[in-house]
Amino acid sequence: QSVLTQPPSASGTPGQRVTISCSGSSSNIGSNTVNWYQQLPGTAPKLLIYSNNQRPSGVPDRFSGSKSGTSASLAISGLQSEDEADYYCAAWDDSLNGSWVFGGGTKLTVL
Amino acid sequence: QVQLVQSGAEVKKPGASVKVSCKASGYTFTSYYMHWVRQAPGQGLEWMGIINPSGGSTSYAQKFQGRVTMTRDTSTSTVYMELSSLRSEDTAVYYCARENVVVVAATALGAFDIWGQGTMVTVSS
Numbered sequence: 001q002s003v004l005t006q007p008p009s010a011s012g013t014p015g016q017r018v019t020i021s022c023s024g025s026s027s028n029i030g031s032n033t034v035n036w037y038q039q040l041p042g043t044a045p046k047l048l049i050y051s052n053n054q055r056p057s058g059v060p061d062r063f064s065g066s067k068s069g070t071s072a073s074l075a076i077s078g079l080q081s082e083d084e085a086d087y088y089c090a091a092w093d094d095s096l097n098g099s100w101v102f103g104g105g106t107k108l109t110v111l
Numbered sequence: 112q113v114q115l116v117q118s119g120a121e122v123k124k125p126g127a128s129v130k131v132s133c134k135a136s137g138y139t140f141t142s143y144y145m146h147w148v149r150q151a152p153g154q155g156l157e158w159m160g161i162i163n164p165s166g167g168s169t170s171y172a173q174k175f176q177g178r179v180t181m182t183r184d185t186s187t188s189t190v191y192m193e194l195s196s197l198r199s200e201d202t203a204v205y206y207c208a209r210e211n212v213v214v215v216a217a218t219a220l221g222a223f224d225i226w227g228q229g230t231m232v233t234v235s236s
Contacts, residue, residue, distance in 0.1 A: 002155055033220050035222040044229050047223060047224045050222035056224065097173070100148075102155055105156070
């Protein structure tokens with residue numbers, strides 16, 4: 001069971017806007033920034049969003065992130081077939097000795 | 112270009128140990144922390160621990176304390192992750208990941224910006 005909670009699946013048609021939620025607690029999302037990773041089938045994860053809403057160079061501006069309280073969201077606008085992937089949120093957790101924690105992942109299907 | 116190249120797939124018997132390597136290139140090895148993250152088949156990502164390639168200090172997730180050892184060799188820009196007392200539940204793809212830290216308003220914000228290709232470790236009798 002993952003520390004951060006994500007819906008197991010999401011879907012949309014090409015061109016639509018979809019959002020993926022990530023819920024945590026005061027020790028992780030509530031006090032630290034959130035990163036999002038995209039994992040295409042059979043590949044390593046790729047950094048998609050860092051520090052809640054920052055995009056690394058090369059990531060299209062169709063991808064955006066936000067955070068409020070102990071929850072965060074990833075939004076994908078203008079959905080494309082190549083966006084079909086698993087998406088994971090992550091945050092540092094201050095409890096115990098500290099650790100990185102991940103969401104369980106959301107499988108995005110482009111219909 | 113900046114990349115992390117991991118060692119090949121391993122098959123181990125229960126109770127054995129496995130050592131996975133991760134060779135960095137294209138950047139200053141000692142300037143970035145390195146993490147290990149694993150992913151069991153069909154499952155999500157799980158953080159295992161961190162090593163500071165500069166001084167070699169480590170911090171491990173509580174779940175793996177006593178079973179995992181992370182080391183580095185600065186002469187070859189390589190980090191290693193050794194997991195002992197293997198059991199079937201350790202069957203997973205193991206990734207190394209570089210942490211890039213951005214300082215904003217005196218706060219260090221980290222993210223895993225470069226990942227290795229992954230190493231499949233299968234534990235089976």
